Amino acid sequence: MTIRLKHYIPAAAWLLVITGLSVTPGMQLPKFDLFSTDKLGHLAGYGLLTALLLWGYYRSNGFRAGWRTGLLIFAFASGYGCLMEFVQGAFIPGRFYEVDDMIANAAGAALVWLLAGTRLFR
16 A cells, blocks of 8 residues: 555645644633534634544545544544643643534544445545
């Protein structure tokens, strides 16, 4: 299996967008609300990251990711979401570490991973 990096360019570009948005200073107040517009944005952002990674895998290898590869992609997207929350809380003025953002990130990644395993995504 050879990895063709050009197929992952959209995912890498989106990862840069997510990183840029995550490290931009802002004035936010932490609150727990899983169904706010902010949380839906997290869900969509990390769902899109997962979709682009799965698409890159498919384009690179010529076949859909199996459950193990899908699990790794889900873990990467979710883990990166957690990392960005830690970075925000520790290093970015006016930004906070929010557990509910991490939940929304993982939910978006999981939703797309689950849809990728169904006929709806094929």
